[in-house]
Amino acid sequence: MSVNKNNQTLSKFLNWSAVILLVYCMLVAVSTVSSGFKLFSGGASGAEQIFQFATNPFVALILGTLATALVQSSSTVTAVTVGLVAGGLPVSIAIPLIMGANMGTTITNTIVSIGHIREKEDFKRAFSAATVHDIFNLIAVAIFLPLELIFGLLEKLAAATAHLFVGSADISITGLNFMKPLTKPGVNLISDLLSFMPGKMAGVAMVIAGVFIILFSVTFLGKVLKKVLVGRAKNILHRAIGKGPLTGISSGALVTVMVQSSSTTTSLMIPLAGSGMFTTRQIYPFTLGANIGTTITALLAATAISGAAAESALTIALVHFFFNFLAVILIYGVPYLRELPLKAAERLAEVGSNNKFVAFAYVIGTFFVLPGLMLMAVR
Numbered sequence: 001m002s003v004n005k006n007n008q009t010l011s012k013f014l015n016w017s018a019v020i021l022l023v024y025c026m027l028v029a030v031s032t033v034s035s036g037f038k039l040f041s042g043g044a045s046g047a048e049q050i051f052q053f054a055t056n057p058f059v060a061l062i063l064g065t066l067a068t069a070l071v072q073s074s075s076t077v078t079a080v081t082v083g084l085v086a087g088g089l090p091v092s093i094a095i096p097l098i099m100g101a102n103m104g105t106t107i108t109n110t111i112v113s114i115g116h117i118r119e120k121e122d123f124k125r126a127f128s129a130a131t132v133h134d135i136f137n138l139i140a141v142a143i144f145l146p147l148e149l150i151f152g153l154l155e156k157l158a159a160a161t162a163h164l165f166v167g168s169a170d171i172s173i174t175g176l177n178f179m180k181p182l183t184k185p186g187v188n189l190i191s192d193l194l195s196f197m198p199g200k201m202a203g204v205a206m207v208i209a210g211v212f213i214i215l216f217s218v219t220f221l222g223k224v225l226k227k228v229l230v231g232r233a234k235n236i237l238h239r240a241i242g243k244g245p246l247t248g249i250s251s252g253a254l255v256t257v258m259v260q261s262s263s264t265t266t267s268l269m270i271p272l273a274g275s276g277m278f279t280t281r282q283i284y285p286f287t288l289g290a291n292i293g294t295t296i297t298a299l300l301a302a303t304a305i306s307g308a309a310a311e312s313a314l315t316i317a318l319v320h321f322f323f324n325f326l327a328v329i330l331i332y333g334v335p336y337l338r339e340l341p342l343k344a345a346e347r348l349a350e351v352g353s354n355n356k357f358v359a360f361a362y363v364i365g366t367f368f369v370l371p372g373l374m375l376m377a378v379r
Contacts, residue, residue, distance in 0.1 A: 015224055015227050018220070018224045019221065019224050022217045022220055022221040022224065023217075023221065023268065024182075024183075024186070025186070025213055025216070025217040026112075026213070026214055026217040026221070026267065026268070027182070027183050027186075027264060028183045028186030028187055028190070028213065029209075029210040029211070029213035029214040029217060032186075032187050032190050032191075032206050032207075032209060032210035032213065035187055035191065035203075035206060036202075036203045036204065036205070036206025036207035036208075036209075036210060039200065039202060039203030039206065056093070057092065057093065057095070057096040057145070057149060058096070060093050060094070060095075060096035060097045060100065061096040061097070061099055061100040061141070061145065062100060062371045063097065063100060064077060064081075064096060064097040064098065064099065064100020064101045064103070064104065065100035065101070065103045065104040065367070065371050066100075066104065066367075066368070066371040066372065067100075067101070067104065068100065068101040068103070068104025068105050068107075069104040069107045069367040069368060069371075070104075074101040074102060074104065074105035074262060074263070074294055075262075075294060075297035075298075077097070077101040077104070078098055078101050078294075078295075078297060078298040078317075078320055079297055079298060081094050081097050081098060081101070081298070081316060082298050082302050082313050082316055082317055083313075085309070085312050085313050085315075085316045086309035086310075086312065086313040091155055091159075091312060091315055091316055091319070092152075092155065094316045094319075095148055095154060095155060095316070095319050095323075096145065096148075098298075098316065098319055098320045098323065099140075099141045099144070099145060099323065100141075102137045102140070102141070102291065102323070102324065103134070103137045103138060103141060104367060105262055105263050105294070106130075106131075106133045106134040106137055106266070107363065107367045108263035108264075108266070108267050109129075109130045109133060109263065109266040109267045109269070109270050109287075110127075110130040110131060110134065110362075110363055111211065111214060111363065112126075112130065112214055112267045112270045112271075113126035113127045113129070113130040113131075113270050113274065114127075114359070114360075114363070115214065115216075115217075115271075115274075116270075116271075116274040117356060117359070119274075120353050121353075122274040122275065122276075123274070123349075123352075123353050123359075124349045124350065124352075124353035125273050125274050125276060125279075125280070125349070126270050126271070126273050126274030127345075127348070127349040127352050127353065127359060128273070128280045128345045128346050128348070128349035129269065129270055129273035129274075129278075129280045129283045129284075129345075130266075130270055130273075130345075131344075131345040131348050131349065131362075132280055132283070132284050132287065132341045132342060132344075132345035133266055133287040133290075133291075134345075134366070135340070135341040135344045135345055135348075136284075136287070136288065136291075136327075136331065136341040137291070137327075139331055139337070139340060139341060140323070140324075140327035140331060143327070143330065143331070144323055144326070144327065154319045154322050154323055154326075155315065155319060157318075157322055158315045158316070158317075158318035158319040158321075158322055159311075159315045161318050161322075162311050162314040162315040162318055163311060165314060166310050166311045166314065190206060190209055190210075191206060194206055194209065214267075221271045223275075241269075241278060241282060241283070241286050244285075245285040245332070246285075247285075248282065248283075248284075248285030248286045248288075248289060249285045249286070249288050249289035249292070249328065249332075250289060251286060251289060252265060252266075252285065252286035252287060252288065252289020252290040252291075252292075252293060253289035253290070253292045253293035254289070254293065255289075255290070255293065256289065256290040256292075256293025256294050256296075257293045257296050262290040262291060262293065262294035265286075265290040265293070266286075266287050266290050269283050269286060269287070280342060280345060280346065281342060284341070284342060285332070288328045288332060291324040291327070291328065292321070292324050292325055292328060294324075295317070295320045295321040295324055295325075298316070298317035298320045298321075299314075299317045299318070299320075299321065302314040302316070302317035302318075348362065
């Protein structure tokens with residue numbers, strides 16, 4: 001009896017250790033993809049060069065989507081946007097950039113869902129949970145971009161609020177970002193292993209390596225989670241995520257504030273959906289909370305800017321917050337609108353699980369090909 005109990009304890013310990021290791025691998029992989037693209041594109045300076053082409057709101061929206069899909073970090077793009085506004089970029093052009101960043105950031109969890117592609121039902125659940133975020137953000141842009149262009153709703157609201165807070169103490173975002181030092185050893189290891197490759201090819205190799213590590217981590221994480229998420233552990237997760245919309249939104253926002261990455265937060269939920277622990281409807285509010293939580297990056301970046309540009313920088317950061325917050329209030333608060341992302345995601349997942357080519361085409365087409373073609377057409 002004692003031997004069996006010891007074996008069960010050891011098994012639980014090994015399983016939870018595997019979960020921690022696989023989660024860490026996924027975090028390292030996401031950071032590796034981001035670092036690889038920065039190495040290939042020239043980092044923030046490369047993003048700034050991209051944004052110089054944002055000559056009108058429509059082009060800015062496409063560039064925000066494309067740049068965030070490539071960098072896989074809306075936090076990076078919004079922080080760069082805050083810096084650009086402080087450097088003179090008009091707020092009216094920066095607002096569509098922020099909206100585009102919201103759309104582009106959802107590619108990460110959609111890629112993570114591809115890790116379940118070998119199991120039809122698992123993939124169907126995971127792909128649905130991932131794409132509900134895409135579709136929600138698309139609807140949010142479809143509602144708020146026209147309102148912004150016609151009435152300047154978000155800019156006026158953010159500017160009035162920013163005026164109340166200008167002159168607040170500087171805050172350094174680097175002091176609160178514990179994810180970077182946590183994942184840095186793993187990213188450095190991969191970078192060192194690929195350092196033999198010349199120039200920008202090392203960046204490309206890091207992106208490819210990161211994607212493969214994500215797929216590997218997700219495949220095995222889903223299997224291990226089925227073993228460990230039983231009993232008390234499963235109940236804790238359900239209380240935090242699956243109890244109700246307000247709890248889910250709050251949990252998503254809190255976790256994202258802590259890790260400073262909505263991509264990371266939502267990506268960690270996809271294996272739970274794929275393994276059947278949570279439904280798309282339960283995870284849906286959690287992703288909305290992640291949308292709100294990710295705005296902390298731009299807000300902290302803005303508070304570090306002083307002088308004449310401080311109010312403009314804080315204005316665009318508050319635009320990011322109000323856009324995501326009001327989108328949750330409006331879309332999730334209206335029953336008809338609330339159901340649209342769910343129904344569309346479930347339908348897309350059903351088609352994608354029956355035809356894997358459709359799933360791949362959706363990811364590549366939505367985040368890269370379509371924005372690129374639209375950009376060329378506009379230019």
